[in-house]
Amino acid sequence: MIMDRLNFIQKFSSFLGISIVSTTLLESCTSNPxxxxxxxxxxxxxxNSLKEKTSEHxxxxxxxxxxxxxxxxxxxxxNTVGEFINDSDxxxxxxxxxxxxxxxxSNCCPHLGTTNQWSYNQGSFRCANHGNSYGTGTQNIARCGSRSTSGNLKQYQTMINQDILTIDFDS
Ligand code: FES
Incomplete structure (x- = not known):
């Protein structure tokens, strides 16, 4: 799900303590006129702020x-379309x-909550613990550990700003 670009800037700049007061701002002044x-x-x-904060890890x-x-x-x-990463942190x-x-x-399996046995193929994630597969749609969400054997995984709202991906866990 793609969030509105302006809302993104306003919402997330406040998290970073950046005060936005006009459409353009001076980053720095030079001593040479x-x-x-x-x-x-x-x-x-x-x-630029996000690149700095994400630079180490x-x-x-x-x-x-x-x-x-x-x-x-x-x-x-x-880097590869169709690949995924399980960020267990x-x-x-x-x-x-x-x-x-x-x-x-969410990496929590809707069946019994396993988080680390996922594979992905053509729009579905499969949990190898008991072999159930779950979709990537936005309807019919199967809750974490609810013993569901079908449905879609819980999905979070995201926004991409160049190469910075923002994920909203409250979505
Ligand atoms: S815990 Fe994932 S399929 Fe059973």
Missing amino acids: EEEEIVLTEEEILY GKFLDGRILYIDVTHEDFSDL NYILILRKTEDVFQVF
Whole structure:
């Protein structure tokens, strides 16, 4: 699910303590008046901040919001469409669905809650513990550990800003 771009900037900039007051902001002033001042957009300022915060581990958790740099070496499996990563620290499966679309799901199996036996093939995740498969749609969500043997995995809202993926755990 793609969130509105403006809402994204307004919502997540507040998490990072960035105050956005105009459509463009001056990033820095130069001592040489002949040099051009660098003017960054709100989105560029937010992006630069997130790149810095995710630089060490490829991810940064801020409350209920998770930021992932999908180009970080720890997430290199996401370079390939159709591949996924099981981020056990955050209990999620991150799927590169297409070149431009990432989807994020709970990694808790709806059957009995296993989190680490997933494989993915053509729109379905399969849990090898008892062999049940679950879809990636947004309807008919099967809850974690509810003994469901079918349905779709719980999915979180995401937003991609260049190579920074934002995941909203409250969605
Ligand atoms: S726990 Fe996943 S299929 Fe049973």
